[in-house]
Each structure stands twice: as C-alpha cells, then as structure tokens.
Amino acid sequence: MAAAAAGAVGFASLSAIAASPETVTLEDGSKTQKGAKPEDGKWMTPDGEPTYRVKPDGTLDWYAYSGFRRYHSECHVCHGPEGEGSTYAPALKDSLKTMSYGDFIGVVASGRVRHLPGGQESVMPALGDNKNVMCYIDDIYVYLKARADGAVGRGRPVGRDDKPTGAIEFDKACFGE
Template identity: 50%
Template sequence: MNLLLRAVPALALLVCCTAGVARADGSGDPAAVSSEDGKYADKDGTATYKISEGGKVDFYSYIGFVRYSANCLQCHGPDGLGSTYAPSLVNSLKTLSYVDVLTTVAGGKKDVSEAQTLVMPALGENKNVMCYIDAIYIYLRGRSNDAIGRGRPQAHEPRPAAFSEAEDSCMK
C-alpha cells in the first residue's frame, strides 16, 4: 500500500521522548510546530493534532474521529476507550509511537493464550482504514493526550483541498 510506504521514512525521524517535555506520548511531544495544507506536525515531523481557541480541532483530527468510529470502534470502543475484547487506544498511544501504530494496523496483532484470545486483523489492504491512517492516528493522539474529548469534535477547520485530492486518489 503506497500510503504505508510513504509513512515508513518517519521511522528514521523518530526521536525518543526526552526528559523535560511537558506532555509526551509514544511519539514524544505532541505540540504542533509546523503545518502543511492543514495537516500539522510535531518537532520531529510526526503527524499531530492542533486545537485552537474554543476547542476547534484541525480537519485531520475531525476526519480521524469519523473514520475511527466506522472502522475501529467495533472493537476498540467509542472514543478509543476500549471494549470487553480490545484495549483502550487512549491508553495504548501513551506508549506506542506513530510507527508502532501504523505497523500494528497494517500487519495486525495476535495474542492468543489460555487466558485470552486477542487478535487484530491486518488492515494494510483496507482502503477505508489505510487511506485515513494518519487522520486516525492524529485523532487518537489527541485523545491519548486528553486534548480531544469524548464524542464528535464540535468544531473543526475546513477540509483542505490537499486532503480531498489524496482521498480521491487513494480510495479509487
């Protein structure tokens, strides 16, 4: 999947979370320091959320909520909070990096023992997930840092033209 390939160089950019950062998740300090076509990045170039005055979220966080709720909620519960059979991603992303998340989503995961049978499917071929994986990650990163609350974000930035173009070519 070309989307995944495009994401892999981010691995090289990954810098371990340094001490003294006010807020950090599995990818380090989530503070947005740059943006391109309405998509924000942290100091390491990793995709991140941006919350402006009045709780307005960036477009990717918003569309991430929408696509998360269609493709991930069935197991990981509403708002990333987990269910009886899949873990809370709000917790998981406190330690999982962007690359960890992408690798798991694309390749799946198996944890089958006497005590439990946790299996996540490999979604690498699923356009409904992979065409939106950055947005889903950004949304969950915001949830994990308690920057985005439960439920549908009430206000968001307008849909960037670049997003629509990428979506169209990816979903074809």
C-alpha cells in the same frame, strides 16, 4: 526481592516520562504537540509525524476530525467509543500514550495475534488492504493521539476546519480515482 522492587520502580518512572503528554498551548490558545507546524492544514511534528491542533473552543483541524469519524466507522466496534476500550480490545487512548506512530501503523496494517491461556486468541485484524482504514490512518492516529494527550475530550467534536486542498487530492490519489 529488593532488587525486583527497585526494578519495578525504575520502570514505573520511565513509563511516566514516556506517558507525559507533549502537548503545548499556542498563543491563540490552541493545543498541539511540541514544535508542531501546519503544512496546508496538516499539522506535523518536527519529526515529520502527523499531529492534531485543537482550538480553545474544541474545534479540530480537518485531519483530527476526519480521524474521529473514521475511528467510529472502522475501529470503535472493538475498541470502544472515543478510544476508551472495551472488554474485547484495548483502550487506544491509553496505548498511544507510549506507542510510537510507526508501531501504530504497523499493528493496524499487519494485525496482531496474542495467545491467551486456555487456547484462546486475542486478534487484531490486519487492515492493510482496507482503503477505508489505510487512506485515513494518519487521521485516525492524530485523533487518538489527541485523546491520549488529553487535548480532546469524549463526545462529538464541536467543529472542524475546512477540508484542505491537499486532503482532497490525497483522497483521490489514495482511492485511485
């Protein structure tokens, strides 16, 4: 019993470390992840993963704003508004406190089925063939990551940056236009 309790405490402190937001405040008051830099308006972490930039007045970078919109057209019916979760599907603003970028993409693309007691199933559909999801998966990720890190609150963002040239070209290529 004592050993189990000690194990539980160890686990709790580990997840507390993993859950602590890596958000930093830049000189101009904007929030982003530690060490992130913009490349043509797309903020990237030192690990090469996409991330957000939130100005002090709440203006989002283009990709995080796009993610807000795409999340609310493709995910919120199950996962609730602003990643808050529902009785049906988990709160992604909590999931992304610990879930890695790679795992996130994997679950969205391949889906997941969990068997519940009583023979029921909890199903995350595989969305890998849905271009309206996969062409914007980085955008959805950075919006939810900003929610998870507490950099973005609930509600509609106050504004966004202009669409970068890279985003216009990426859309065309992704949709095969």
